[in-house]
Amino acid sequence: MKYFFLPFLFLLAGLSVTDAQTKSPDEFLGYALGSKFTSHNKVIDYFKYLSSKEKNIKLVSYGKTYEGRELLVAIISSKENMEGLEQIRKYNVSLSKAESATAPAGKQPAILWLSYNVHGNEASSTETAMKTIFALAEAKTSDIENWLKNTVVVIDPCLNPDGRERYVSYFNSVSGHKPNPNPMAREHSESWPGGRSNHYYFDLNRDWAWQTQIETQQRLKLYHEWMPEVHVDFHEQSYNEPYYFAPAAEPIHQDITPWQREFQVIVGKNNAKYFDENGWQYFTKERFDLLYPSYGDTYPLYNGAVGMTYEQGGIGAGLSVITINGDTLTLKDRISHHYTTGMATIEAVSKNVDKLVNQFRLYFQKAVTNPPGIYKTYVVKAQNLSKVKKLAELLKKNGIEYSFGLDRNLRGYNYETKKVEGFKVDRNDLIVNLQQPKAVLANVLFEPQTAVSDSNTYDITAWALPYVYGLKSYASKESVKGLYAVLDDTKEQPPIAEKPYAWIFKWNSIEDAQVLIALQRANIKVRSAEQEFTIGTKVFPPGTLLVYRTENERQVRGLSAKIARIQQDLNAVVYTSVSGSVDKGKDFGSNVYPILSVPKIAIVSGTGISSQGVGEAWHFFEQELNYPITMITAHNIDDLDINKINTLIMPDGSYGDDINEKLESWIEIGGKIILFEDAISSTLGKRPFNIRLRESLKNETKVNGAKKYGERNLDDLSETIPGAIFKVSLDHSHPISAGLGDYYYALKTDDKIYDLLSRDWNIGVLKPNSYMAGVVGKGVLRKLDNGMLFGVQSVSKGTVIYLGSDLLFRSFWENGKQMFTNAVFLVN
Numbered sequence: 001m002k003y004f005f006l007p008f009l010f011l012l013a014g015l016s017v018t019d020a021q022t023k024s025p026d027e028f029l030g031y032a033l034g035s036k037f038t039s040h041n042k043v044i045d046y047f048k049y050l051s052s053k054e055k056n057i058k059l060v061s062y063g064k065t066y067e068g069r070e071l072l073v074a075i076i077s078s079k080e081n082m083e084g085l086e087q088i089r090k091y092n093v094s095l096s097k098a099e100s101a102t103a104p105a106g107k108q109p110a111i112l113w114l115s116y117n118v119h120g121n122e123a124s125s126t127e128t129a130m131k132t133i134f135a136l137a138e139a140k141t142s143d144i145e146n147w148l149k150n151t152v153v154v155i156d157p158c159l160n161p162d163g164r165e166r167y168v169s170y171f172n173s174v175s176g177h178k179p180n181p182n183p184m185a186r187e188h189s190e191s192w193p194g195g196r197s198n199h200y201y202f203d204l205n206r207d208w209a210w211q212t213q214i215e216t217q218q219r220l221k222l223y224h225e226w227m228p229e230v231h232v233d234f235h236e237q238s239y240n241e242p243y244y245f246a247p248a249a250e251p252i253h254q255d256i257t258p259w260q261r262e263f264q265v266i267v268g269k270n271n272a273k274y275f276d277e278n279g280w281q282y283f284t285k286e287r288f289d290l291l292y293p294s295y296g297d298t299y300p301l302y303n304g305a306v307g308m309t310y311e312q313g314g315i316g317a318g319l320s321v322i323t324i325n326g327d328t329l330t331l332k333d334r335i336s337h338h339y340t341t342g343m344a345t346i347e348a349v350s351k352n353v354d355k356l357v358n359q360f361r362l363y364f365q366k367a368v369t370n371p372p373g374i375y376k377t378y379v380v381k382a383q384n385l386s387k388v389k390k391l392a393e394l395l396k397k398n399g400i401e402y403s404f405g406l407d408r409n410l411r412g413y414n415y416e417t418k419k420v421e422g423f424k425v426d427r428n429d430l431i432v433n434l435q436q437p438k439a440v441l442a443n444v445l446f447e448p449q450t451a452v453s454d455s456n457t458y459d460i461t462a463w464a465l466p467y468v469y470g471l472k473s474y475a476s477k478e479s480v481k482g483l484y485a486v487l488d489d490t491k492e493q494p495p496i497a498e499k500p501y502a503w504i505f506k507w508n509s510i511e512d513a514q515v516l517i518a519l520q521r522a523n524i525k526v527r528s529a530e531q532e533f534t535i536g537t538k539v540f541p542p543g544t545l546l547v548y549r550t551e552n553e554r555q556v557r558g559l560s561a562k563i564a565r566i567q568q569d570l571n572a573v574v575y576t577s578v579s580g581s582v583d584k585g586k587d588f589g590s591n592v593y594p595i596l597s598v599p600k601i602a603i604v605s606g607t608g609i610s611s612q613g614v615g616e617a618w619h620f621f622e623q624e625l626n627y628p629i630t631m632i633t634a635h636n637i638d639d640l641d642i643n644k645i646n647t648l649i650m651p652d653g654s655y656g657d658d659i660n661e662k663l664e665s666w667i668e669i670g671g672k673i674i675l676f677e678d679a680i681s682s683t684l685g686k687r688p689f690n691i692r693l694r695e696s697l698k699n700e701t702k703v704n705g706a707k708k709y710g711e712r713n714l715d716d717l718s719e720t721i722p723g724a725i726f727k728v729s730l731d732h733s734h735p736i737s738a739g740l741g742d743y744y745y746a747l748k749t750d751d752k753i754y755d756l757l758s759r760d761w762n763i764g765v766l767k768p769n770s771y772m773a774g775v776v777g778k779g780v781l782r783k784l785d786n787g788m789l790f791g792v793q794s795v796s797k798g799t800v801i802y803l804g805s806d807l808l809f810r811s812f813w814e815n816g817k818q819m820f821t822n823a824v825f826l827v828n
Contacts, residue, residue, distance in 0.1 A: 022053045022137065025130040033131055034332030036319065037123055037168045040069055040161045046130055047074050047157060054137040056082050056148070063218030066199035069161035071218060076136050077152040078145070081109055088152060089226055095357070096227040096304060098364040098437050110356040111228040112349045113154040113305075114342060115296055118205045120163020121195035122236035124314050124334035129157035131335060132342050144343075147350040154226060159215060160197075160204050167195025171318055179319035181328055188316045193611035200623075201615025202811070205233070206292070206459070208299035209445065210812035211397050212619075224399055229356045230263075230349050231307045233296030234338055236314035240324045242281035243337050244288060244311035245271045248297070251452045252290045255372045255440045256301050259359045263306045263352065270348040271341045280337060291452065292459035293444050302441040304363040306356075310341050364437045371434035371443065376479040378446040379412065380465075381472040382428035382487075383741060386509030389487065390814055391469050392430060400445075401436040403482025404428055412474030415448055415466045416727075416743065418772070423474050431482040448475055449773050460723025460747065462774030467725050467745035470815030491573050496564075500549055500576035502588060503563055507543035508739030510624060511570065513821045516545055517627060518566045520598050524552050524559070528826050530592040530735060533585030535577055543738025543826060546593060597828050599647040599672075602640070604655075606633040613651030613676055616808035620817065637662040642669050647824060652677035652806065660686035667798035674801045674823055677750065688795045691802055692755045694787045723749045724774025728764040728789055735826035736763050736792060736801070739818055745772065746789060746805040747813060751780045753787035754804060764790030764804075790819070792827065799827060 025033045028046050051057040056079055061072045081088060087104045092111055094101035114132070116125035133155050139145045158164055167190065175187040182188075193201050198213055207216045237244065246264035268284050275282050288309050290298050300307030313323075314334045323329050349356065382388050395402050406425040414421045425431070432442050444450075445465050452461055466473030505515050507528070519526050529544040553559045567574045580588035601621065605614045614631075621627045630645065634655055640648065640663075648663075648671060659682050667673060667688060675683065683689035728744040730737040737744075744764055756762050768785050776784075789804040801823050807816030 022050065022134075024134055032332075033127055034319075034330065034335050037171060037331075038127060038130070039168060040126075040158060040165050043126055043130060043157050044070055044072065047072065047133065050074070050133060050137055055079065056139075057133070057137055058082065058085065060222065062222045063214070065160075065162045065215055067162045067165075069165070071156075071159075071161070071215065073154050073156045073222065074133055075152060075154050076133060076148070077109065078148040080106070081149070081152055085152070092229075092360075093225065093227050095361045096364055096437060098368045107150065107353070108357050109150050109152050110230065110349050110353045111152045111154065111226055112346060113156070113223070113226070113228040113231045113300075114234070114345075115156045115159055115231065116234045117157070117164055118159040118233060118296060119196045119203070119235060120160045120165070120198075121167040121190060122234075122315060123164060123167055123195075124236060124312060124331055125234035125338055126158045126164060127331065128234065128335045128338035128342065129155055131339050133157075135339075135343065136346075143347070147346050150350040150353040151346055153346060154228065156219070159219065162199045163195045163197050165195075170195065175318065181320040181322045183321055187318045188321060190316070192607045192609075193605075193614070197611060197615065200619040201611040202619065203612065205235075205296050206294050206810055208296060209294040209398065209441075210394070210810060212811035217397070220397065227303065228300070228305050229360045230345070231296065231300035231305050232342070232345055233307070233309050234342070235309055235311045236334070237311045238315055239313045239317040239321050239329055241311070241313040242283055243275065243313065243341075244283055244286070244309070245341055246308040247284055248288055248290045248309070249286050250289060251457055253298070253302075253444065254451050255444060256290055257359075257363065259355075260301055260306050263356070264308060266352060267306075267308065267345055267348045270344045274340050274344050275337075278340070287458065289458050291450065291457050291461065293441070293463065295459075302444050303438070304360055304440075308345075310338065312337050363440075367437050367439035368435055371436075371439035373434070373443045373447060375413070375443075375447070375475040375477055376434050377410075377412075377476045378432040378434075378442070379410065379423070379425055379474045379476060380430040380432075380469075381474075382426060382430070383472055384470075384508055384739070385428065385487070385489065386511055387469045387471055387814060388428065388430055389489075391465060391471070392487065394465075395432070395442075398438065398441060398445075400432065400438045400442045402430055402432050404430060404484040404487055405482050406431060406480060407483070408480075410474070410476050410478060410480065412476035412478075413448060415464065415473045415475070415772075418448075421474075427484070428487055429482075431480065433479060433481045435479060446475065452775055456720075457722050457775065460749065460774065462723060462725040462747070462772070464725070464773060467772065468813055468815065470741060470743075470745060470818070472741075491571070494573070494575045496574070497576040497578045500578060501580050502549065502577045503547040504540060504575040504577060505545040505572060506540065507545055507826075508541070508818075510817060510821060511572070512545070512739075513625060513825055514570055515566065515572045516596070516825055517625065518570060519545075519547065519563070520596075522556065522562050522566070524556055524562070526596050527593040528596050528735065530594070531585055531733070533582045535575075535582050538575065541738070542733065543735060543822070546588065548588065594828060596825065597646065599824050600645050601627070601629045601647045601649065601824070602632045602636075602645045603629055603649045604634055604637065604651065605631050606635075608655070609634070609653030610651050610678075612810075613653065613806065613808075616806070616811055617649050617651060619811055620808055620820070624817070625821075640666045640671065642666060642671055646671055648673045650675050650679040653679055655679060655682035659683060660689065664688050667800065668796040670797040672799045672801070672827065674803065676803050677752075677806060680754070680802050680804065681752075689800060690757060690760060690793050691791065694753050694755050694783070718777040718779040719751070720775060720777040721748060721751055721780045722775055723747055724776045725772040726766055726784060726789075727770045727772050729767050729770075731761065731763050734761055734763050734792065736790065736819060736822045738822050738826060740815070740822075744790075744815060744819060746816075747809050748784065748805055751783045752804060753784055753789060754791070754802070756788050757791050757793060760791060760793040762788045762791050764788070801827060
C-alpha cells in the first residue's frame with residue numbers, strides 16, 4: 001500500500017513547490033501580457049496577489065473613483081527598507097518641511113514614484129505596471145537587488161480607472177477575433193467622449209495643483225504623505241511618434257533648479273543607452289515643456305522632486321497598428337519601451353541616491369531662508385469671504401502656509417492696476433509669506449506674470465490665483481506674516497421679525513445659490529433685486545434674494561419654519577423687513593424685483609462638442625450645486641419641451657448649420673440658451689441670434705514673413721494665445737454681474753471677440769489695454785483690444801446668453817463659477 005501512494009506523494013510535493021512560486025502576469029492572467037487589454041479589476045487582483053506572496057511589497061488603498069473603482073499604490077523596496085518603511089517615510093517628509101529629524105539607521109533611500117495611465121486611453125502603461133512590479137518583486141538580478149537597497153519605489157498602476165475602462169470596453173466591443181492593424185479600422189478611432197478623461201470628462205493630468213477631482217484629491221493626500229524625490233508620469237502620444245523622455249523642452253519655469261534640470265539629463269542619458277542598444281527611436285528636449293503647474297511632471301518639480309513625463313507612441317494603436325512609416329507597432333512593443341525607461345530610471349535613481357536626498361533637503365531649506373522671486377509676501381483682500389475661504393482650502397490642500405490680518409500699511413504691486421501702491425492689511429486679508437517650505441509652489445501660483453523664455457508652450461501661460469478668484473490682491477517685496485491663524489468668520493445674526501414683509505438673503509457666492517436652490521425646492525417663490533436698495537443702514541446689492549410672505553404663505557405651509565430650517569442647515573444670514581418700503585432704491589412692489597423661474601436644465605453633449613466643456617458643467621451641477629440636469633445630444637434639440645427644459649447649456653463645440661431652426665421657436669416661447677465659446681460660432685448670421693464677430697477680426701489677413709525651411713515646424717507666435725488673462729469691464733446693473741466686483745478676469749484661449757450688441761446688453765467688454773498676464777501674440781493682442789465678450793440678448797419671451805470664454809475652465813476658475821451661476825439662476 002505504501003508503495004502505491006509514493007508516486008502520489010512525490011506529485012503533491014511537486015505541486016507545492018510550483019504553487020509556492022510567484023506567478024508572472026502571464027501566468028496569473030492566463031494570457032500573454034500585451035495580447036489583450038487587462039481589465040482594472042484584474043490589475044488590482046494581480047497587485048493584491050503579489051503583495052500576498054512577496055514580503056517586500058506593501059499595498060496602500062487610497063480611495064475610489066467616481067464610479068467606485070479602487071485606487072491603490074504598491075510600495076516595494078529591499079527587505080531592510082521595508083522593515084523600516086515608516087521611519088523612512090517620516091524622515092523624508094521631515095526633509096520636505098525643513099525640519100530636523102533623526103535619520104534612519106543606514107542610508108536614507110530615495111523615493112521614486114511611478115504613475116501610470118492618468119489618461120485612460122493611453123492604455124499600455126497599466127500593462128507595464130504589472131510587468132515592472134513583478135520584475136522588482138522577483139529581483140532575480142543583483143542589479144535589481146542593489147537598486148532596491150537605495151530606492152523605495154511607489155507604483156500607481158492606474159490613476160484613471162474610469163477612463164481606462166471606458167477605453168478598454170470600447171476597444172473590446174469593436175475589435176475582431178484578431179487585431180486589425182489597418183489605421184482605418186474602427187478599433188483605432190474611439191467614439192465620443194473617448195477614454196482619455198475621468199468620469200466627468202476631466203483631464204486628470206491638468207488637475208494636480210487644483211485638485212478638483214476626487215481621484216486627484218485622494219492621490220495628492222497620499223503623495224504629500226511621502227513627498228518623493230523623483231516622480232515619473234507614463235503617457236502615450238500619437239502612434240506615429242517615437243518615444244519621448246526627459247530632458248524637457250523650453251519653456252522651463254525659472255524656479256526649476258539646476259539640479260532638477262541636471263538629473264533630467266542624467267536619466268535621459270541612461271534611458272537613451274538602453275534605447276540605443278535596441279535601436280528604438282526616441283527624442284528629447286522637444287514639445288513637452290515645464291511651465292503650467294498642474295501636470296504630473298511640473299507639480300512634483302514645484303514640490304522639490306524631479307518630475308518627468310515619458311511618452312510612448314500609442315494613442316489609438318489598439319493591440320496592433322501600421323504606422324505612417326509602414327512599421328507595425330504592437331501593445332507588446334509599447335509595454336517593452338515603457339518597461340525599459342521605468343527600470344532605467346530606477347537604476348539612475350539608485351546610482352544618485354545620495355545627491356537626490358541631499359538636494360531634496362537643500363531645496364526646502366533654501367525655500368525657507370531664500371525664497372524665489374522678487375516678491376516675498378502676497379496679500380489677498382477679503383472682499384468676499386466665501387472666495388477667501390475657498391482659496392485658503394486650496395492652499396491647505398497643497399501644503400502652502402498662510403495667515404490672516406496685520407494691523408499695518410504696506411506697499412505692493414496691485415494685480416488690478418499693475419502699479420505699485422500703498423494699501424492697508426485688514427483682519428481677514430489672507431497673507432502668504434514665502435519664507436516657508438512650499439515657497440516655490442506658492443510663488444508659481446501667485447506670481448502676477450509668469451516669466452516665459454519660449455512662448456511655444458504646451459498649455460496655458462497664466463493662472464495667478466488673485467485673477468482666478470477675482471480678489472483684489474497685492475504682491476509685496478516686504479516679508480511679513482499675519483497675526484492670526486484662522487479667518488474671523490463670525491456672521492452677524494440680524495433680528496428676525498415675527499411677521500416679516502420679506503425675508504432677504506444677500507447674493508455673492510456659490511453658497512448663496514445653495515440657499516436659492518433650497519428655497520425653490522421647498523416650492524417657495526423667490527425674487528431677485530435687479531437694483532441696489534437700502535433699509536436703515538444696510539445696503540443690499542443687485543442679486544439680493546427676497547421671499548415675500550404674503551405671496552408664499554398660502555401655498556407653503558409652515559413658511560417661517562421652512563425658511564428657518566434652510567437658514568440653519570446652510571448657515572445662511574437672513575435679514576427681514578417689516579415693510580415693503582425701503583429707505584433708498586425701489587420699493588418691493590416695483591418690477592425691479594422679478595420672481596425667479598426654476599431652471600430646468602439640459603446640457604448638450606456628443607460628437608463635435610468639447611467633452612471638457614460638457615464635463616465642466618456636468619461636474620459643477622452635480623458635485624458643487626447638487627442640482628439635477630439632463631444630458632442630451634444635439635439631435636434632441638428638435639424635441640425640446642419648454643415645460644421640461646427651460647434652460648439649455650451649449651458647451652464649446654460645433655453644432656451644425658441648422659441650429660437656429662431647431663431653437664428659434666423654443667427660445668421665443670421662453671427658453672434660455674447659454675452659449676459657450678465656439679458654440680457662439682454656430683449661431684453667427686442666423687436668426688434669432690443677433691451677434692457678429694468683430695469686423696476687424698473678419699477682415700484681418702494673416703501675413704507671414706519669409707520663413708526658413710528649418711523653422712517650418714515652429715508656430716507663428718504672432719497668432720499665439722495658449723491661455724492668457726484679460727480684464728473685462730462689467731455692466732454692474734445686469735444680474736449676470738451680481739457679486740463680481742468691478743471687473744471679471746477672463747482666461748482667453750482663442751482670438752474671438754464680438755461686435756457690441758446694438759439692441760441688447762453688452763455685459764462684459766474688452767476695452768483697450770485689457771491684457772493682464774500670459775503669452776499673447778501681437779496679432780492676437782490687436783484683435784482683442786475692443787469688443788464684447790459676454791452679452792445677453794432678449795428674443796421675445798426668451799433669452800440668449802453669449803459667453804466668449806470658458807467660465808468653468810478645468811473647474812478651478814472660481815470667479816467664473818459666480819458668473820455662470822448668475823446666468824443660470826438670476827437671468828430669467
